[in-house]
Amino acid sequence: MSEALHLEFEVAGNNFVSAGGASDEVKKTLKMLGVSTASIRKVAIAMYEGEINMVIHAGGGRAIVDIYRDRIVIVLQDNGPGIPDIDLALTEGYSTATDSIRDLGFGAGMGLPNMKKYTDEFKIESEVGKGTTVTMVVNFV
Amino acid sequence: MKINDLIKNLNADIINIADVDREIVGGYCGDFLSVVMGKAPESAGWFTIMNNQNVAAVATLTDVGVIILCDGVKPDPLLDKKVRDVDINCITTSLSVFDAVKKSGL
Ligand SMILES: Nc1ncnc2c1ncn2[C@@H]1O[C@H](COP(=O)(O)OP(=O)(O)OP(=O)(O)O)[C@@H](O)[C@H]1O
Numbered sequence: 403m404s405e406a407l408h409l410e411f412e413v414a415g416n417n418f419v420s421a422g423g424a425s426d427e428v429k430k431t432l433k434m435l436g437v438s439t440a441s442i443r444k445v446a447i448a449m450y451e452g453e454i455n456m457v458i459h460a461g462g463g464r465a466i467v468d469i470y471r472d473r474i475v476i477v478l479q480d481n482g483p484g485i486p487d488i489d490l491a492l493t494e495g496y497s498t499a500t501d502s503i504r505d506l507g508f509g510a511g512m513g514l515p516n517m518k519k520y521t522d523e524f525k526i527e528s529e530v531g532k533g534t535t536v537t538m539v540v541n542f543v
Numbered sequence: 544m545k546i547n548d549l550i551k552n553l554n555a556d557i558i559n560i561a562d563v564d565r566e567i568v569g570g571y572c573g574d575f576l577s578v579v580m581g582k583a584p585e586s587a588g589w590f591t592i593m594n595n596q597n598v599a600a601v602a603t604l605t606d607v608g609v610i611i612l613c614d615g616v617k618p619d620p621l622l623d624k625k626v627r628d629v630d631i632n633c634i635t636t637s638l639s640v641f642d643a644v645k646k647s648g649l
Pocket residue numbers: 451455456458459460480482483484485491492496497498499507508509510511512513514515534576577578
């Protein structure tokens with residue numbers, strides 16, 4: 403555990419210029435560490451979806467990333483509105499995105515399903531009015 | 544397929560070429576970014592009419608081989624800048640997505 407590489411990122415809300423920046427940094431770091439491209443791809447997809455959800459749905463948040471030799475642990479924390487029904491939110495195609503967000507190409511309701519699909523461990527904790535914490539683990543192959 | 548052959552087949556205009564020698568393998572069509580994230584294979588040609596900066600983020604993170612903006616769509620100013628800044632392959636064609644796929648030879 404002590405040999406973890408620890409990274410933290412502020413993710414700005416409603417800012418599409420910086421959106422994806424944290425995921426991109428993590429991707430570059432994993433590449434440098436020699437992690438397999440298959441694992442990097444899974445991490446990049448899952449983390450970008452989570453990052454963009456904080457940008458769009460939560461007014462921003464924080465990404466806390468710990469990289470171990472055999473896995474990565476990503477925690478995405480926000481103080482947004484929270485998710486009232488997590489099972490519903492996880493349903494493919496479910497989205498509360500507005501028309502203007504859809505015009506940007508988001509809102510297919512595939513973000514959370516992708517995050518679940520591309521990670522080995524996936525947990526959402528959310529309280530309405532308080533915020534959401536998503537924890538994801540990808541084991542390197 | 545090499546990107547130059549793709550450009551010829553589509554009579555495409557170049558927005559940015561980062562890597563002429565990159566081998567483009569297969570393709571994916573889509574405009575919803577999270578669908579593309581989940582399904583586009585690495586090194587694919589990504590056929591889309593979506594032209595904002597998030598397209599560059601998705602292309603970078605999924606490592607698609609080239610963004611192919613179809614139907615005469617041009618990148619908006621932020622995407623135009625971003626594909627150059629992050630240096631990824633991006634071309635445009637006046638062909639529809641359907642015709643572009645047919646003619647691409649991918
Ligand atoms: N961090 C969050 N805070 C509050 N609500 C969220 C958060 N993440 C997701 N949600 C809710 O869950 C829904 C489903 O999320 P999901 O990522 O699957 O789809 P989307 O973001 O709407 O569209 P897509 O990801 O396909 O662009 C969202 O529309 C939103 O209502």
